[in-house]
Amino acid sequence: METSIIISGFGGQGALFAGQLLAHAALDSGKEVTWFPSYGPEMRGGTAHCTVVIDDEPIGAPIVRHPDIVLALNMPSADKYEPLVAPGGLLIVDSGMMSRPLRRSDLRAFAIPAHQIALECGDRRLANVCMIGALLAFSDILSRDAIIGTLRAELPARHQHLLDANFAALNTGYTWAATETSRETNERVVANGG
Numbered sequence: 001m002e003t004s005i006i007i008s009g010f011g012g013q014g015a016l017f018a019g020q021l022l023a024h025a026a027l028d029s030g031k032e033v034t035w036f037p038s039y040g041p042e043m044r045g046g047t048a049h050c051t052v053v054i055d056d057e058p059i060g061a062p063i064v065r066h067p068d069i070v071l072a073l074n075m076p077s078a079d080k081y082e083p084l085v086a087p088g089g090l091l092i093v094d095s096g097m098m099s100r101p102l103r104r105s106d107l108r109a110f111a112i113p114a115h116q117i118a119l120e121c122g123d124r125r126l127a128n129v130c131m132i133g134a135l136l137a138f139s140d141i142l143s144r145d146a147i148i149g150t151l152r153a154e155l156p157a158r159h160q161h162l163l164d165a166n167f168a169a170l171n172t173g174y175t176w177a178a179t180e181t182s183r184e185t186n187e188r189v190v191a192n193g194g
Helices: 015-028 075-084 114-120 124-138 144-154 157-191
Strands: 003-010 032-039 047-055 069-072 090-094 108-112
Touching: 003 015, 003 075, 003 124, 015 032, 015 047, 015 124, 015 144, 047 075, 069 075, 069 124, 075 090, 090 124, 108 124, 108 157, 114 124, 114 157, 124 144, 124 157, 144 157
Parallel strands: 003 069, 069 090, 090 108
Antiparallel strands: 003 047, 032 047
């Protein structure tokens, strides 16, 4: 089944790296994948986003209008992409970067404290990997082992000293989201009288 993902944030937040991480993990898992980056003229502080499409079958086009999943690393990204997520889709935002509540009720939306988790793991730049961990808990698109293997293989040499911190951010994001998913399921059961 085809799944389209947009990851968006300021330049320097690692949106493109997060997309590459998903794309390489998908390839290593035997999936078909496209990775389509886009960024403003400023390398740091400007906007950066990428689209990743993952499927078991060949992919027709790398561009999507209404993604199934959006990871918004900052407020401008949430503003831009919240209206575009496909109904029933998934929106994950960094709660530390939000200045308003999420508005849509026709999708699964979660605000994870990714920036705070990243700081606790040792580096604020790990928020992107924390968001990937949350994505893996909210969606069965890829396994954590696939992402861990890709981190080992693809993390640039100059950042190898951050490998353990990346694993911590990935696992903490996953655990946080798994807890939220459990809470969401319990609330749904209670709401339905189960």
